[in-house]
Amino acid sequence: MAWLSTVADILGIIGFALTIVLLIRSEALRKEVESQLNTYRREQKDIRRGLVLLRTSVIDDHVINEKIVSDIRTQLFSFQQRFLRIFRKEDKSRLKGTLDMLQLPVAQIEVNALCEQLDYFIARFERKETRT
Numbered sequence: 001m002a003w004l005s006t007v008a009d010i011l012g013i014i015g016f017a018l019t020i021v022l023l024i025r026s027e028a029l030r031k032e033v034e035s036q037l038n039t040y041r042r043e044q045k046d047i048r049r050g051l052v053l054l055r056t057s058v059i060d061d062h063v064i065n066e067k068i069v070s071d072i073r074t075q076l077f078s079f080q081q082r083f084l085r086i087f088r089k090e091d092k093s094r095l096k097g098t099l100d101m102l103q104l105p106v107a108q109i110e111v112n113a114l115c116e117q118l119d120y121f122i123a124r125f126e127r128k129e130t131r132t
Contacts, residue, residue, distance in 0.1 A: 033085045040083055048125040050075060055118040064109050072118070073102045079121070094120055 054072050058064060076099055098117040
């Protein structure tokens with residue numbers, strides 16, 4: 001029976017250590033989310049304005065060229081890096097789908113499909129994020 005109490009003591013110590021590690025980790029995650037929210041709020045209008053300009057360029061020319069594709073891809077990669085923690089599952093899914101579309105040869109990218117995705121992200125950056 002002595003071994004049972006030793007095992008219980010060891011498991012208690014391991015449980016306590018895991019609690020401390022998870023507490024520290026969750027605090028770091030909370031700070032990261034808060035930082036992303038602050039950045040989002042500060043830059044939201046500029047990001048939206050940039051997306052509108054890119055979409056307008058695609059619509060006006062009704063042609064997609066390497067530069068426009070590269071600019072859109074750069075913007076989306078930037079969103080992915082800077083706001084991933086505050087994006088919902090649907091946002092992440094659309095972001096991945098749009099980036100996949102932009103990996104196609106330029107001639108194969110459909111203008112309407114790209115504009116639809118840009119419309120989604122323009123609307124997304126109109127949304128006010130609240131702290132949860």
